[in-house]
């Protein structure tokens with residue numbers, strides 16, 4: 001066993017971990033980053049991401065009060081107010097800080113919240129692993145180079161396994177370094193392991209899905225909830241464990257890497273409808289793809305739903321946004337079923353024809369004459385407006401929930417400090433990025449964006465530790 005005295009031991013080399021480590025080094029602290037993967041370009045969600053820096057789909061240059069409102073609206077007022085204020089008040093500073101490290105941003109589309117996209121942009125044209133030299137890969141390489149310049153480094157192939165806690169204060173970790181156990185002492189530990197989306201047992205335990213094997217892993221596979229497990233074992237509090245960020249994907253993405261992370265079917269399912277094997281709707285599609293993916297994941301079979309729409313929707317929302325399903329889905333081998341009538345479509349999809357035709361009739365009547373709120377289940381007014389399913393040919397795409405990252409995790413305050421189960425601050429323990437809970441999560445699964453959250457919480461943790469001095 002060896003002992004390494006350091007200020008901040010960071011668990012995880014994604015954006016949250018590297019932001020914290022680099023900021024700590026800038027402030028004169030000695031950080032070390034432990035990264036479980038031994039690969040040079042280790043896969044993590046930050047490296048795989050599309051690298052759009054936004055807060056609740058709002059331009060990060062918006063006034064903080066507007067950003068706060070956007071986060072509270074996305075999360076239906078359930079987010080921790082102090083955390084929301086911290087994210088909103090530091091979102092612009094975070095992208096400016098990244099620019100100061102040499103990260104270049106471009107405008108990704110005409111949408112206002114696409115104004116900070118890391119250049120050159122990730123395209124995912126050939127699937128999830130088409131990332132080298134773009135987007136998140138460039139982001140992490142830039143930060144790692146800056147960290148090296150500032151005197152820090154990433155220790156690859158070192159997995160944190162257990163928190164060292166004495167008198168209620170965290171003072172390091174026990175880690176596995178290539179099969180050897182290592183005790184790493186530090187003034188403080190930051191957990192930034194990226195969430196628990198790739199841990200089927202935890203997805204089941206926290207009620208996210210009864211059958212995680214039928215949920216598409218729309219992520220790097222590196223977030224297995226080790227940080228959460230260590231924090232709970234040490235007595236830390238969790239928050240908002242239900243809910244994840246994800247999208248509605250083609251069911252074939254369960255077996256084909258050409259069909260994730262794009263295209264999503266959020267917009268076609270939102271304009272049309274999503275039905276279960278009984279031909280009936282089961283969720284409010286108007287609340288958007290993240291919400292719908294959460295409802296799908298909770299079904300007895302998370303890959304049992306079918307998106308139903310028509311030619312007008314396929315040519316409209318189906319061809320809109322980045323990497324749309326029209327034409328990418330059929331081009332990449334995804335199943336798209338078409339028929340001239342709804343009854344024929346039902347026959348080809350193995351759905352009860354009468355039930356599906358009835359459901360489409362009700363949908364069209366509600367769209368034409370109002371009364372979306374009287375549908376079963378009711379449809380809300382937005383953000384995705386329903387359209388009639390009336391222009392042949394009619395379309396059916398078997399879909400599955402795709403999970404990108406969990407929203408719940410270690411409860412933190414506005415300085416990214418973890419808390420004991422009783423609510424008191426957990427001295428010496430911080431958490432950042434997708435390892436944390438308190439912003440999204442819970443019943444409402446409101447997506448606010450993972451990158452701004454990762455960078456801001458990483459910066460805040462480092463700054464708090466530096467300000468705390470040698471205590």
Ligand SMILES: Cc1cc2nc3c(=O)[nH]c(=O)nc-3n(C[C@H](O)[C@H](O)[C@H](O)COP(=O)(O)OP(=O)(O)OC[C@H]3O[C@@H](n4cnc5c(N)ncnc54)[C@H](O)[C@@H]3O)c2cc1C
Nearest residue numbers: 012014016036044045046049050052160194433434450451
């Ligand atoms: C396809 C895709 C597209 C996305 N697009 C966007 C987007 O455009 N905008 C946006 O805001 N968000 C986006 N996201 C989400 C965003 O990428 C994440 O929210 C964010 O990167 C999380 O950063 P993180 O540092 O918390 O976690 P990660 O980047 O996942 O990093 C965690 C790291 O911890 C390591 N680790 C895990 N356990 C241990 C352990 N025990 N010991 C040591 N190391 C460990 C992992 O190997 C990993 O490298 C996207 C995600 C994906 C997958």
